[in-house]
Amino acid sequence: MITLLIALPVAGLVTAATLTTSTIPTPEQVLDAQLGSTQTRVQIVSGPDPSLIQSPVAPDWWQVDRDQATGEPDNPVQDPLQDVTDLLPPGAETLRIQPATIIARTAAGVASMAALVGPAGDPSFAGRYDIAQGRAAASDDEALVTRSALESIGEKVGGTLELQNPTREFTIVGVIDIVDQPDSTRTVVLPDAEPSEMIDNPTWYLPDTALTWEQIRALNAQGVTALSRPVALEPPVTGTRVDEARLVNPEATLGSILMIGGVIFAFVAYQIVLLAGAAFSVSARRQQRALAMAASVGSTRRDLSRIVMLQGLVLGGAGALLGVILGLGGAWVAMRMLDDGNRTVYWGYSAVPWLVAAIAALAVIVGTASAMLPARAAAKVDVLAMLRGGRRPQTVRRSRPVWGIALMLLGVGTSIAAVAGLLWVRSALVSSDDIRAIASYVGVFAGPVIVQVGVIVSGHWLLTKLVRPLSRLGLAPRLAIRDAAANGTRSAAALGSIGAAVMIATFAVSVVGMTVGAQGYDYTAAAPRGTMTMEVFGESGDPESPIVSRAKAVLDAQSPTADARLLMPLNEADLMALELPDAEVAMPVSPEEIICRGDGSSRRDAECEHRLGALTGLRVTTPESLPVLLGTADVADAQRVLRDGGAVVLDRSLLHDGRLVIGFWNARKAYDAGGTMHWSGETSVALGEGAAVAQDEPDHQETLDTVLIDVPERYRYSALLSEQTAERLGIRVGSLTLVGAFEQPADQQMVERINAAAGFEAGFYVRAETGPPSPVVGILLLLAATGILMLGTSAIVLGLARIDGAADDATLAAVGATPGLRRGISFWQGSIIALLGSVTGAAIGLLPVWGLLATEQGYYRPESIPWWAIGTIAVGLPLLVAAVNAITSRRRPVVTRRTAIA
Numbered sequence: 001m002i003t004l005l006i007a008l009p010v011a012g013l014v015t016a017a018t019l020t021t022s023t024i025p026t027p028e029q030v031l032d033a034q035l036g037s038t039q040t041r042v043q044i045v046s047g048p049d050p051s052l053i054q055s056p057v058a059p060d061w062w063q064v065d066r067d068q069a070t071g072e073p074d075n076p077v078q079d080p081l082q083d084v085t086d087l088l089p090p091g092a093e094t095l096r097i098q099p100a101t102i103i104a105r106t107a108a109g110v111a112s113m114a115a116l117v118g119p120a121g122d123p124s125f126a127g128r129y130d131i132a133q134g135r136a137a138a139s140d141d142e143a144l145v146t147r148s149a150l151e152s153i154g155e156k157v158g159g160t161l162e163l164q165n166p167t168r169e170f171t172i173v174g175v176i177d178i179v180d181q182p183d184s185t186r187t188v189v190l191p192d193a194e195p196s197e198m199i200d201n202p203t204w205y206l207p208d209t210a211l212t213w214e215q216i217r218a219l220n221a222q223g224v225t226a227l228s229r230p231v232a233l234e235p236p237v238t239g240t241r242v243d244e245a246r247l248v249n250p251e252a253t254l255g256s257i258l259m260i261g262g263v264i265f266a267f268v269a270y271q272i273v274l275l276a277g278a279a280f281s282v283s284a285r286r287q288q289r290a291l292a293m294a295a296s297v298g299s300t301r302r303d304l305s306r307i308v309m310l311q312g313l314v315l316g317g318a319g320a321l322l323g324v325i326l327g328l329g330g331a332w333v334a335m336r337m338l339d340d341g342n343r344t345v346y347w348g349y350s351a352v353p354w355l356v357a358a359i360a361a362l363a364v365i366v367g368t369a370s371a372m373l374p375a376r377a378a379a380k381v382d383v384l385a386m387l388r389g390g391r392r393p394q395t396v397r398r399s400r401p402v403w404g405i406a407l408m409l410l411g412v413g414t415s416i417a418a419v420a421g422l423l424w425v426r427s428a429l430v431s432s433d434d435i436r437a438i439a440s441y442v443g444v445f446a447g448p449v450i451v452q453v454g455v456i457v458s459g460h461w462l463l464t465k466l467v468r469p470l471s472r473l474g475l476a477p478r479l480a481i482r483d484a485a486a487n488g489t490r491s492a493a494a495l496g497s498i499g500a501a502v503m504i505a506t507f508a509v510s511v512v513g514m515t516v517g518a519q520g521y522d523y524t525a526a527a528p529r530g531t532m533t534m535e536v537f538g539e540s541g542d543p544e545s546p547i548v549s550r551a552k553a554v555l556d557a558q559s560p561t562a563d564a565r566l567l568m569p570l571n572e573a574d575l576m577a578l579e580l581p582d583a584e585v586a587m588p589v590s591p592e593e594i595i596c597r598g599d600g601s602s603r604r605d606a607e608c609e610h611r612l613g614a615l616t617g618l619r620v621t622t623p624e625s626l627p628v629l630l631g632t633a634d635v636a637d638a639q640r641v642l643r644d645g646g647a648v649v650l651d652r653s654l655l656h657d658g659r660l661v662i663g664f665w666n667a668r669k670a671y672d673a674g675g676t677m678h679w680s681g682e683t684s685v686a687l688g689e690g691a692a693v694a695q696d697e698p699d700h701q702e703t704l705d706t707v708l709i710d711v712p713e714r715y716r717y718s719a720l721l722s723e724q725t726a727e728r729l730g731i732r733v734g735s736l737t738l739v740g741a742f743e744q745p746a747d748q749q750m751v752e753r754i755n756a757a758a759g760f761e762a763g764f765y766v767r768a769e770t771g772p773p774s775p776v777v778g779i780l781l782l783l784a785a786t787g788i789l790m791l792g793t794s795a796i797v798l799g800l801a802r803i804d805g806a807a808d809d810a811t812l813a814a815v816g817a818t819p820g821l822r823r824g825i826s827f828w829q830g831s832i833i834a835l836l837g838s839v840t841g842a843a844i845g846l847l848p849v850w851g852l853l854a855t856e857q858g859y860y861r862p863e864s865i866p867w868w869a870i871g872t873i874a875v876g877l878p879l880l881v882a883a884v885n886a887i888t889s890r891r892r893p894v895v896t897r898r899t900a901i902a
Helices: 002-021 027-035 147-153 213-220 229-233 250-286 288-296 301-338 353-370 372-379 383-387 399-427 435-457 459-471 475-486 488-522 546-556 572-577 606-615 623-630 636-643 667-672 723-729 748-758 776-804 806-814 819-855 867-887
Strands: 040-044 095-105 110-117 129-134 142-145 160-164 168-178 187-190 203-206 224-228 532-536 562-569 584-588 594-597 618-621 647-649 659-666 677-679 690-695 700-704 706-708 719-722 733-741 764-768
Touching: 002 250, 002 301, 002 353, 027 040, 027 224, 027 229, 095 147, 095 187, 110 147, 142 147, 147 168, 168 187, 213 224, 224 229, 250 353, 250 488, 301 353, 353 372, 399 435, 399 459, 399 819, 435 459, 435 488, 435 819, 459 475, 459 488, 459 819, 475 819, 488 776, 488 819, 488 867, 532 546, 546 562, 546 733, 562 584, 562 623, 562 723, 572 667, 584 606, 584 618, 584 667, 594 606, 606 690, 618 623, 618 723, 623 636, 623 719, 623 733, 636 647, 636 706, 636 719, 647 659, 659 667, 719 723, 748 764, 776 867, 806 819, 819 867
Parallel strands: 110 187, 142 168, 618 719, 647 706
Antiparallel strands: 040 203, 040 224, 095 110, 095 160, 095 203, 129 168, 142 187, 160 168, 532 733, 532 764, 562 618, 562 733, 584 659, 594 690, 647 719, 659 700, 677 690
16 A cells, blocks of 8 residues: 555656657757758748848847837838748759648638648648648649548548639649647648738748858848758857747656656645655554564664664565656656647657656655654553553643644644735736845745644544544444544644645635636627627628628528527728718717726736727617527517617616716817727726726707616627617717527537538628636536545544554444444544545645735736635535445455453
């Protein structure tokens, strides 16, 4: 058991370390992935500038001389060149590759795909573009595709690739593997493409010509950068900031491994010391007769201590060796399982010998350290008592509760001080690398660790205080709590081990929930979830318009259960572009100034952003569209208000005593003023401080009766008017959005079908509204990991209790204890240890969560904390542990033999 306790964490660490070091490439591997078998890559990045200089190893990092005051280039800005072949050495062969985006017919409809235009199948690109099946294209009507693109198209090698806009057909002659793309990427390789499909500058590869640094510098003056294999392998020093670039940076990766691995190893070592220490204590007690016999024939206390210490050394070494073997094999298996086809993630199986040896050595040290306290206890033996099998309950030292409570108070105080420090750091705009900021961040997480140590120190005392109240619940809980209190070392170790795991899990699920919740809070849906939106660019919604009619026909072809239309009022920029300077801009009037707060980096809080967004959410629609736009059929009152010339409001912050006020501003005045809303204070706001956003006084305003509708999520539209009301008020409208509701929620396949039916030249932007990301999957994974860790920890601890209490179990059976009573004792043993450890761990894990809530008020929100998950961790999993312990308890007692000495 002790060997496995050490071997499993070592295996995990070796696996993680090997996977990470396998992501560190050699310079040659990086160059092969970027160049294939070619020698040089050349690309146009700027207009000619004699001051342009690039990094020898990272040509994307380049710079030109600029005026320090204005930031403008010192030299005149010129148009970039269109070709580089005339700048290259005479006779240099080039291969030109240019990225593009094409529209291809797929099995589901029509989809956009990435494309490479040029001879990517040339043998010179081996190592960057590899032919996985078939052959390279040999004519202008042949193409290569990645395997994912082939599956999406629904063809085989030899089939047809059909492109649209314009329509073209190619024969698929092979499957290409792109070294730095996952297998899921859909890419095609074409001999040529339309100019409108090109999306970036071309790149020229030189198969046989390796440029020198002097030649590269000459290209730089023409706005061209180059990556040359020999120059990158032996880069010159430029004396500028571009020298900071590295072709590979293994030191940074290894530094991250040591830092993150050190934190993980500290937690693992903590668990091993607690659990293995408890196991050594049980082992030493089971060996007490042998130790007593050794003492009776002359062994000293030091000899007895050495026996137990050597056991820790041997078992630690065995566990480390087994863990290394399992870890190296696990890394190999994990690499195969995690392989997504991108060969620049794992460059090859690479285990760093000194790192693996260091993990193994630390495991041996931890295993030996786990035996220190049991070895010390074994040296203090009562020989006669041990020979006759006598055992005394462990007593609580008076200093333990004092020290434990003091540590818990210190930990809580540290957390409070750290949060106060972070609030001050944010308000004072102190740099994040300042020692005061670092100390505050460390304190937020150090506080809970100190509290956890305090729980371990006072754990035995806490169990003794639970003896009396739990004894009143019945015989089984009475015997279980007395056993736990009588074996304080083992029980305290279990509390600490389970508590630490639950503490980390509580913090992790809270952060996942709050982070995803913040993303959801910032998310503004285009329409109710499950609908499809189709934005028709540049159209005012005239139903007689050919494009609008076609868009409606395409949407109807998908058999929606209902549809809706939304029209957006024109803003001042739109009206000026249409040469309507005397027209008016319409938008809701805010009942009060909007106070925005920031986080020290000029980021405004989410509530401010939502209030500002609501003011731009005025839309025009029809009463018949409301069931789709509101996501409910109960819209009779809203339709009545809309028909009577009122407004449907979805955001309470827009109401003036229950009514909506719409303001009107002259387009030219609003355009010249930069909008209708302006800051009345400093726009860069720090946490705890605020700046107000106020609307300019409108030229005139209209007050409308309203009906307030509560919707489950925030939409881009916050107030709805009918088309008749908009026309009466003189509100000019612009772009049209059609919304469709379906029996089954809209998805990407439906988007592709609509694209296929509509054609991209129609100007439609189609989107399936799926809502914000959900934290459930991440939380369930964390719950599963926590459950496995808790079940494993509890199995070890309760297994030790079962081994240690085998004699007591036999005694209970001998005096008439029923199997039900013995199972009840097992259930309560699991409940007391697991429940107490998990509840304290969950409470401690909420300390850093509170710190995040206090310091990130504009981002994290308490309502996003997944309390159901924390409750499952704190209560549900312990009850599961207790049930498993009861079910797996011995049905028959183990008969023990005790020798009495007169």
